[in-house]
Amino acid sequence: MTDVSIIIPVYNGEKWIDECLRAVRDQNFSGHLEVSIFNDGSTDGTLNKLEEWKEVLKQKSFSVIIGGHSSSPRGVGYAKNRAVEQSNGAYLCFQDIDDVMSPDRVSRQYQAAKSEPKSIIGSRFHREPEGSTERFTHWANNLTSSQLYSQIYTSHGPTLIMPTWFCHRAVFNKVGGFNEGGKGVPEDLIFFLQHLELGGGLYRVDADLLMYRYHPGATTFSISEDSIWRIRMEYVQKQVIEKWETFTIWNAGKQGRKFYRSLTTANQKKVAAFCDVDPKKIKCGVYTYHESKMNIKPTVPIVHFQSAKPPFIICMKLGLTGGEFEKNLESLNLKEGVDFFHFN
Incomplete structure (x- = not known):
């Protein structure tokens, strides 16, 4: 052969x-x-x-x-x-x-x-x-x-x-x-x-x-x-999020919110908070998601990353903040693959 x-x-x-x-x-x-x-x-x-x-x-x-x-x-x-x-x-x-x-x-x-x-x-x-x-x-x-x-x-x-x-x-x-x-x-x-x-x-x-x-x-x-996003969302929910009771989305900006909106309704309910470092986003206090079909407006707290609880889904791209994001993440002494997964 x-x-x-x-x-x-x-x-x-x-x-x-x-x-x-x-x-x-x-x-x-x-x-x-x-x-x-x-x-x-x-x-x-x-x-x-x-x-x-x-x-x-x-x-x-x-x-x-x-x-x-x-x-x-x-x-x-x-x-x-x-x-x-x-x-x-x-x-x-x-x-x-x-x-x-x-x-x-x-x-x-x-x-x-x-x-x-x-x-x-x-x-x-x-x-x-x-x-x-x-x-x-x-x-x-x-x-x-x-x-x-x-x-x-x-x-x-x-x-x-x-x-x-x-x-x-x-x-x-x-x-x-x-x-x-x-x-x-x-x-x-x-x-x-x-x-x-x-x-x-x-x-x-x-x-x-x-x-x-x-x-x-x-x-x-x-x-x-869009095709790649849908496949990634399917697998991260099936293989990770469905095993968690609650979790935090790291990034209260565009990517974090898109991630939240792409979750199933059951998994949206598991989101304990968004976390960020931007004072303007944190000052807002909550993110309100308008689900027009059901006339439901779920609200999710926005907190500073130091106040957030793991596990995290991280919707931040690596290498784009001059190392600041990486330093913040490292300061929490978390284990990748257990306490957080990247989805950037």
């Missing part, structure tokens, strides 16, 4: 193919590698370029499978699932056509996955052009092993970014594949949260194993913030 299948969905990726597959060819992995590519209705020269590379890779003893269709594109989730279905590897290494893996990516993640067979294995990465999404890159590359779990509800998405994923085939099969809703659906976030809900683990190889390209045509830009 093939040791590792490199799973590559592609749609109109002609200009990225050479760099991506050259890096695949140059892997220093000693086992048997397979490349499984699914062409999701490309209209450029993708297919011809893939056929050229098929011969190059076969000369390097790779097994190569190229599947696809010529109709309208059906989305990244669909293409990934088809690429997995046609593959044979015991382990799956997910690779986007516009990104470039380091020479030791497969070997490093393969060893980690053998030790963590029920986990999604990720890695550190760098962006190109250099300096793109600096705050996001710093966040993802510096999460602790416990924060890989406790910060899964943030707006950044999965704490292990999808282009670095590597796992045993059984991990993929247990979730049942990616959502095939098509354009605008965050299939990676849905898979990630389902994997965790089923008891799966997370592990990051602390080495930079991928160049993660930033460009306007990236699939991530087709996903609406």
